[in-house]
Amino acid sequence: xxxxxxxxxxxxxxxxxxxxxxxxxxxxxxxxxxxxxxxxxxxxxxxxxxxxxxxxxxxxxxxxxxxxxxxxxxxxxxxxxxxxxxxxxxxxxxxxxxxxxxxxxxxxxxxxxxxxxxxxxxxxxxxxxxxxxxxxxxxxxxxxxxxxxxxxxxxxxxxxxxxxxxxxxxxxxxxxxxxxxxxxxxxxxxxxxxxxxxxxxxxxxxxxxxxxxxxxxxxxxxxxxxxxxxxxxxxxxxxxxxxxxxxxxxxxxxxxxxxxxxxxxxxxxxxxxxxxxxxxxxxxxxxxxxxxxxxxxxxxxxxxxxxxxxxxxx
Amino acid sequence: xxxxxxxxxxxxxxxxxxxxxxxxxxxxxxxxxxxxxxxxxxxxxxxxxxxxxxxxxxxxxxxxxxxxxxxxxxxxxxxxxxxxxxxxxxxxxxxxxxxxxxxxxxxxxxxxxxxxxxxxxxxxxxxxxxxxxxxxxxxxxxxxxxxxxxxxxxxxxxxxxxxxxxxxxxxxxxxxxxxxxxxxxxxxxxxxxxxxxxxxxxxxxxxxxxxxxxxxxxxxxxxxxxxxxxxxxxxxxxxxxxxxxxxxxxxxxxxxxxxxxxxxxxxxxxxxxxxxxxxxxxxxxxxxxxxxxxxxxxxxxxxxxxxxxxxxxx
Amino acid sequence: xxxxxxxxxxxxxxxxxxxxxxxxxxxxxxxxxxxxxxxxxxxxxxxxxxxxxxxxxxxxxxxxxxxxxxxxxxxxxxxxxxxxxxxxxxxxxxxxxxxxxxxxxxxxxxxxxxxxxxxxxxxxxxxxxxxxxxxxxxxxxxxxxxxxxxxxxxxxxxxxxxxxxxxxxxxxxxxxxxxxxxxxxxxxxxxxxxxxxxxxxxxxxxxxxxxxxxxxxxxxxxxxxxxxxxxxxxxxxxxxxxxxxxxxxxxxxxxxxxxxxxxxxxxxxxxxxxxxxxxxxxxxxxxxxxxxxxxxxxxxxxxxxxxxxxxxxx
Numbered sequence: 001x002x003x004x005x006x007x008x009x010x011x012x013x014x015x016x017x018x019x020x021x022x023x024x025x026x027x028x029x030x031x032x033x034x035x036x037x038x039x040x041x042x043x044x045x046x047x048x049x050x051x052x053x054x055x056x057x058x059x060x061x062x063x064x065x066x067x068x069x070x071x072x073x074x075x076x077x078x079x080x081x082x083x084x085x086x087x088x089x090x091x092x093x094x095x096x097x098x099x100x101x102x103x104x105x106x107x108x109x110x111x112x113x114x115x116x117x118x119x120x121x122x123x124x125x126x127x128x129x130x131x132x133x134x135x136x137x138x139x140x141x142x143x144x145x146x147x148x149x150x151x152x153x154x155x156x157x158x159x160x161x162x163x164x165x166x167x168x169x170x171x172x173x174x175x176x177x178x179x180x181x182x183x184x185x186x187x188x189x190x191x192x193x194x195x196x197x198x199x200x201x202x203x204x205x206x207x208x209x210x211x212x213x214x215x216x217x218x219x220x221x222x223x224x225x226x227x228x229x230x231x232x233x234x235x236x237x238x239x240x241x242x243x244x245x246x247x248x249x250x251x252x253x254x255x256x257x258x259x260x261x262x263x264x265x266x267x268x269x270x271x272x273x274x275x276x277x278x279x280x281x282x283x284x285x286x287x288x289x290x291x292x293x294x295x296x297x298x299x300x301x302x303x304x305x306x307x308x309x310x311x312x313x314x
Numbered sequence: 315x316x317x318x319x320x321x322x323x324x325x326x327x328x329x330x331x332x333x334x335x336x337x338x339x340x341x342x343x344x345x346x347x348x349x350x351x352x353x354x355x356x357x358x359x360x361x362x363x364x365x366x367x368x369x370x371x372x373x374x375x376x377x378x379x380x381x382x383x384x385x386x387x388x389x390x391x392x393x394x395x396x397x398x399x400x401x402x403x404x405x406x407x408x409x410x411x412x413x414x415x416x417x418x419x420x421x422x423x424x425x426x427x428x429x430x431x432x433x434x435x436x437x438x439x440x441x442x443x444x445x446x447x448x449x450x451x452x453x454x455x456x457x458x459x460x461x462x463x464x465x466x467x468x469x470x471x472x473x474x475x476x477x478x479x480x481x482x483x484x485x486x487x488x489x490x491x492x493x494x495x496x497x498x499x500x501x502x503x504x505x506x507x508x509x510x511x512x513x514x515x516x517x518x519x520x521x522x523x524x525x526x527x528x529x530x531x532x533x534x535x536x537x538x539x540x541x542x543x544x545x546x547x548x549x550x551x552x553x554x555x556x557x558x559x560x561x562x563x564x565x566x567x568x569x570x571x572x573x574x575x576x577x578x579x580x581x582x583x584x585x586x587x588x589x590x591x592x593x594x595x596x597x598x599x600x601x602x603x604x605x606x607x608x609x610x611x612x613x614x615x616x617x618x619x620x621x622x623x624x625x626x627x628x
Numbered sequence: 629x630x631x632x633x634x635x636x637x638x639x640x641x642x643x644x645x646x647x648x649x650x651x652x653x654x655x656x657x658x659x660x661x662x663x664x665x666x667x668x669x670x671x672x673x674x675x676x677x678x679x680x681x682x683x684x685x686x687x688x689x690x691x692x693x694x695x696x697x698x699x700x701x702x703x704x705x706x707x708x709x710x711x712x713x714x715x716x717x718x719x720x721x722x723x724x725x726x727x728x729x730x731x732x733x734x735x736x737x738x739x740x741x742x743x744x745x746x747x748x749x750x751x752x753x754x755x756x757x758x759x760x761x762x763x764x765x766x767x768x769x770x771x772x773x774x775x776x777x778x779x780x781x782x783x784x785x786x787x788x789x790x791x792x793x794x795x796x797x798x799x800x801x802x803x804x805x806x807x808x809x810x811x812x813x814x815x816x817x818x819x820x821x822x823x824x825x826x827x828x829x830x831x832x833x834x835x836x837x838x839x840x841x842x843x844x845x846x847x848x849x850x851x852x853x854x855x856x857x858x859x860x861x862x863x864x865x866x867x868x869x870x871x872x873x874x875x876x877x878x879x880x881x882x883x884x885x886x887x888x889x890x891x892x893x894x895x896x897x898x899x900x901x902x903x904x905x906x907x908x909x910x911x912x913x914x915x916x917x918x919x920x921x922x923x924x925x926x927x928x929x930x931x932x933x934x935x936x937x938x939x940x941x942x
Contacts, residue, residue, distance in 0.1 A: 028350060036656060038684055048388045048410070052380055052417040056352055059378045064687045066680055072386060072700060074676045075902065084906040086805045086878075091902030095919065096676070099901060102924040103680040177400045250400075273413060274389065274405030278398040291409065296416040342664060362702045362724070366694055366731040370666055373692045386700060491714045564714075587727060588703065588719030592712040605723065610730040 001308045003131055004139045005124075006146050007190050013155070020156045020297065020304040027060045027303070033310050034063035040104030041067045041141065044126070045112040049273060049298050050141045050149065054108055057302035061310065066104065079129055093126070097133035106309055107134055110141035113181035115245030121145055121181075122210065137309045139302075145210075147183045150272050151191035153301035157294045158195065158232060161268050166196050167231035168265065172223055173203035174280040175250040176237030182209055184272050185238045189213040202226035206248045209241055223254060230264040235271050235281060256281035270294055315622045317445055318453045319438075320460050321504050327469070334470045334611065334618040341374045341617070347624050348377035354418030355381045355455065358440070359426040363587060363612050364455045364463065368422055371616035375624065380418065393443055407440070411447035420623055421448055424455035427495035429559030435459055435495075436524065451623045453616075459524075461497045464586050465505035467615035471608045472509065472546060475582050480510050481545035482579065486537055487517035488594040489564040490551030496523055498586050499552045503527040516540035520562045524555055537568060544578040549585050549594060570595035584608055629936045631759055632767045633752075634774050635818050641783070648784045648925065648932040655688045655931070661938050662691035668732030669695045669769065672754070673740040677901060677926050678769045678777065682736055685930035689938065694732065707757055721754070725761035734937055735762055738769035741809035743873030749773055749809075750838065765937045767930075773838075775811045778900050779819035781929035785922045786823065786860060789896050794824050795859035796893065800851055801831035802908040803878040804865035810837055812900050813866045817841040830854035834876045838869055851882060858892040863899050863908060884909035898922055 001009055010016055023029065039058040041051065055065045068074065077096050078089035085092065100107060111126040121144040131138045140148055158167065169192055171185060190213055192199050201209070202220045220226040227233055235256050240246045255278070256269060269281060269289035277283055315323055324330055337343065353372040355365065365381070372379045382388065391410050392403035399406065414421060425440040435458040445452045454462055472481065483506055485499060504527055506513050515523070516534045534540040541547055549570050554560045569592070570583060583595060583603035591597055629637055638644055651657060667686040669679065679695070686693045696702065705724050706717035713720065728735060739754040749772040759766045768776055786795065797820055799813060818841055820827050829837070830848045848854040855861055863884050868874045883906070884897060897909060897917035905911055 031350075036659075038687060040680065043387070046388050048382065048405075049413055051387065052354065052382065052414060055380050056378075056417040059352060064684075066683050068676065068680065069387060072697070074674055078905070082906070082911060085904035086907050090904065091676075092905050095901055095903060095914075095923075098920045099677055099923045100680060102920065103684040103927055273409055275409060276399035276404065277392070277406050278396070279400050283396060286409075292412045292416065295409075295413045299417055345664075357701070360702055362696065362719075363727055365701065366668065366696065366728060369694050370692075370731040373666060383701060587723055589723060590713035590718065591706070591720050592710070593714050597710060600723075606726045606730065609723075609727045613731055 001305070001312055002137050004148060004305045004309065005127065005131065005143070006148050007151070007194060013194055016152065016304055016308065017156050017159050019307065020152065020300040021159065023060070023300045023303045030307055031060065031062050033307060034058065034061035037105040037310065038064040038066060038103070039306070040100055040107045041065060042070055042100065042107060042109040043068070044070050045110050047110055047141065049295055050110065053298035054141060054302045057299050057306055060303055061306055063306070079125055093129045094133045097130045098135060101135040104136060106137050106139060106306065108139040108141045111143045113144040113183065115179055115181065115239060118244040137313065139305060139309070142183055144181065145183050146187040146190070148187055149298065149301055149305065150184055151187040152305065153294065153297040154188060154234065154270065155191055155195055156297040156301055157270065157290060161290060162231060164231070166198060168198040168200065168229055169232045169234065170200045170202060170226050170230040171234045171236070172226065172256065173207050173254060174235045174237050174256060175252055175254050176276060176279060177250060179239040179245050179247050180237050182238040182241055184236050185209060186213045188234060189217060193217065200226045204249055204251060204254065206240055206242065207238065224260060224263055227260055227263045230267040232268050232270055233261065233264060235269065237280060255279065256285050258282065258284045261285055315619070315626055316451050318462060318619045318623065319441065319445065319457070320462050321465070321508060327508050330466065330618055330622065331470050331473050333621065334466065334614040335473065337374070337614045337617045344621055345374065345376050347621060348372065348375035351419040351624065352378040352380060352417070353620070354414055354421045355379060356384055356414065356421060356423040357382070358384045359424050361424055361455065363609055364424065367612035368455060368463070368616045371613050371620055374617055375620055377620070393439055407443045408447045411444045412449060415449040418450060420451050420453060420620065422453040422455045425457045427458040427497065429493055429495065429553060432558040451627065453619060453623070456497055458495065459497050460501040460504070462501055463612065463615055463619065464498055465501040466619065467608065467611040468502060468548065468584065469505055469509055470611040470615055471584065471604060475604060476545060478545070480512060482512040482514065482543055483546045483548065484514045484516060484540050484544040485548045485550070486540065486570065487521050487568060488549045488551050488570060489566055489568050490590060490593060491564060493553040493559050493561050494551050496552040496555055498550050499523055500527045502548060503531060507531065514540045518563055518565060518568065520554055520556065521552065522556060538574060538577055541574055541577045544581040546582050546584055547575065547578060549583065551594060569593065570599050572596065572598045575599055629933070629940055630765050632776060632933045632937065633755065633759065633771070634776050635779070635822060641822055644780065644932055644936065645784050645787050647935065648780065648928040649787065651688070651928045651931045658935055659688065659690050661935060662686060662689035665733040665938065666692040666694060666731070667934070668728055668735045669693060670698055670728065670735060670737040671696070672698045673738050675738055675769065677923055678738065681926035682769060682777070682930040685927050685934055688931055689934055707753055721757045722761045725758045726763060729763040732764060734765050734767060734934065736767040736769045739771045741772040741811065743807055743809065743867060746872040765941065767933060767937070770811055772809065773811050774815040774818070776815055777926065777929055777933065778812055779815040780933065781922065781925040782816060782862065782898065783819055783823055784925040784929055785898065785918065789918060790859060792859070794826060796826040796828065796857055797860045797862065798828045798830060798854050798858040799862045799864070800854065800884065801835050801882060802863045802865050802884060803880055803882050804904060804907060805878060807867040807873050807875050808865050810866040810869055812864050813837055814841045816862060817845055821845065828854045832877055832879060832882065834868055834870065835866065836870060852888060852891055855888055855891045858895040860896050860898055861889065861892060863897065865908060883907065884913050886910065886912045889913055
């Protein structure tokens with residue numbers, strides 16, 4: 001693995017999940033693999049889980065870590081080629097990416113969806129430019145449209161908790177007061193599609209995701225019907241893809257409740273966090289969920305990815 | 315020691331002070347104790363001394379450190395149970411604390427007094443919720459009403475500089491333009507009350523501290539009378555506890571001057587810093603004080619606490 | 629070397645450049661030199677290259693690193709002696725510098741030019757006060773008027789790329805929309821003056837630098853004449869020194885273009901970065917330049933300086 005930007009960079013999904021679970025058993029199994037190597041973490045957007053779990057994953061592998069909050073500690077970057085930079089941007093992504101990679105062995109970068117121009121976001125302008133000009137492997141710490149480290153942790157969690165070889169997994173939209181990206185939902189569909197499972201997507205009309213992610217996925221607008229017999233109910237809000245970036249409804253009837261969970265096959269509630277209680281899901285659902293063990297697996301997912309990149313760079 | 319939130323978590327005060335002094339002699343005496351362990355430092359309020367001294371203390375013990383500025387790098391947390399989170403808060407303390415503790419072995423957290431609702435502050439809402447939901451030991455890096463790492467460093471300093479077995483220690487209020495918490499003063503009284511000393515508190519009328527901290531402490535409104543024969547003059551501003559959070563006076567006659575220090579038994583001036591010169595104390599007093607060695611002891615106080623927690627977790 | 633604030637702290641320039649180049653060959657040649665030592669990095673101004681390169685340099689020497697963004701993570705400092713601190717500043721540089729040095733073995737600090745009061749900036753008020761009160765060696769990570777780590781990296785780069793023993797080096801002013809300090813230009817002249825080279829400075833009238841830096845340097849207002857036969861064209865914007873801090877012109881005819889580079893002796897374009905493309909220099913010039921390898925040398929310049937300080941402190 002050179003870069004880790006989406007599931008397309010993964011050649012052996014089962015092996016990667018297995019590697020993460022092995023690190024969970026023995027976090028220090030490869031404690032010298034990253035010795036003398038430095039991971040640079042570049043944040044263009046706030047982060048809690050991703051920041052701490054990736055940093056700890058690097059420490060477990062013996063790496064050093066440098067954190068850079070680009071907008072606080074640095075300055076605004078220019079992404080347009082050929083532009084005359086006499087405005088607000090002080091440095092071009094060409095130089096910024098190349099320079100950062102002079103001082104790190106691997107770079108993790110968090111970019112984000114502007115939610116204004118669908119095409120800009122879905123072309124992953126920022127991430128792809130960064131990868132183009134960086135001279136070392138790049139890991140996505142969430143990009144405009146995908147969140148692959150989260151999705152890997154999700155599958156690791158499903159692997160741990162699934163009671164059958166072909167669980168029913170439902171990805172359900174939930175209400176939220178703010179416009180959020182589609183990244184977690186897109187990415188989860190991409191990864192779960194390669195997992196042996198029955199995959200169902202449910203959301204109100206208007207919240208259809210991009211076709212590239214829903215191909216072959218069963219889509220229902222009836223949440224309760226979708227949840228029937230589910231082994232996992234993965235819940236997430238996203239803003240509209242078609243009416244790009246808009247909040248079409250905050251319909252509270254889409255909140256996950258104990259009553260709805262009763263429709264499942266004693267199913268597990270999952271969420272990537274942060275989660276707005278009593279908006280996305282009720283307290284009781286969250287309190288009886290596996291969201292905390294799920295977050296723990298972020299650490300081992302990151303460690304498996306870093307480890308594979310370090311091994312391939314040797 | 316599991317958590318370190320106040321002196322109530324200390325079973326052997328003399329031993330803890332002694333441990334700090336031993337680390338001062340030999341900072342690397344336990345350099346492998348924290349190997350493979352990570353300290354997470356969460357700041358909800360700015361910090362200089364606490365941040366750097368605790369980080370260095372962890373390094374001396376072989377630990378890794380991750381720093382998270384919650385309000386800059388993260389988002390606003392919800393502390394109310396049962397609330398419908400459709401407003402400004404993006405994550406509940408239940409998840410935030412539990413998640414952070416998935417990636418760290420010990421968590422240090424700095425919270426702060428809102429100085430609006432006395433009961434909220436004095437119940438230590440934020441710190442206690444964090445401790446409840448964190449799954450690893452928690453160290454207070456100053457909370458709404460206490461600053462135990464500072465107080466431990468203060469006693470270490472007093473132990474170093476005291477010329478008799480029962481020194482006279484005066485805690486004096488001093489003027490300040492802004493409304494400050496009572497945390498340092500409360501905490502100092504709590505710790506000094508367990509030290510073999512004559513403890514005197516002096517402040518203008520209206521600046522009485524909460525009774526739980528002043529029980530058995532001699533209180534005088536006459537600063538000069540209080541300072542007579544003192545071996546240590548610990549100075550600090552705090553806002554009113556009774557008229558909660560208010561600045562009742564900035565009376566400059568309460569500033570510590572060389573003339574006032576002349577009343578003491580060749581006493582030492584102490585302050586936790588940061589200190590506003592020529593407001594809290596005059597230049598001459600500060601320049602001839604032990605505030606810098608006192609700040610150095612923050613390092614060894616933190617190291618003693620971390621070391622005890624690491625030992626007890628083994 | 630005790631401190632590293634300017635070339636005045638360097639006794640053997642050739643040896644220091646050579647040391648940097650040796651670290652480039654073998655970054656881990658002194659990997660235990662800094663073991664048990666901590667570098668504190670204090671930023672009063674944003675930084676990308678300096679932050680990451682100095683941090684990585686410290687890691688290569690086995691040091692720990694603590695980063696403090698003073699204005700974000702801390703509070704405003706007071707620099708005036710004797711002032712009554714009842715305004716916006718919460719701590720005096722006397723205490724701040726002394727305290728920080730209790731927890732670090734070496735301190736790197738970035739200060740900046742206010743560009744309002746020439747005398748304040750050129751007296752290096754902040755840096756010098758910090759050095760006075762710090763109790764450990766201090767490295768400038770760029771100050772109001774100098775940027776010695778950059779200049780050392782520049783000479784390392786020139787050493788690598790020069791084709792003759794006495795190259796022609798041109799320092800050219802370039803347009804920029806904002807008022808920038810003179811630090812990089814001042815410092816480059818200071819260091820290049822001690823290098824075996826023909827040194828030419830070119831800028832529009834009104835952009836004269838302080839005489840202490842231009843003594844013995846050939847100065848031309850004709851950029852094309854200056855660039856003729858140059859081996860290196862070091863480009864940088866700065867605001868006026870005489871009409872202090874003002875932008876007198878943004879004349880685009882001073883931008884470096886391929887046509888101008890054709891006048892040189894197949895010369896190399898250099899810039900400290902960040903660089904505004906198509907304002908300071910055109911895309912084609914930047915794309916064919918050595919600015920990225922130049923930035924890489926920041927790492928080894930910092931490592932050479934840290935290494936010399938560590939050796940002298942032994």
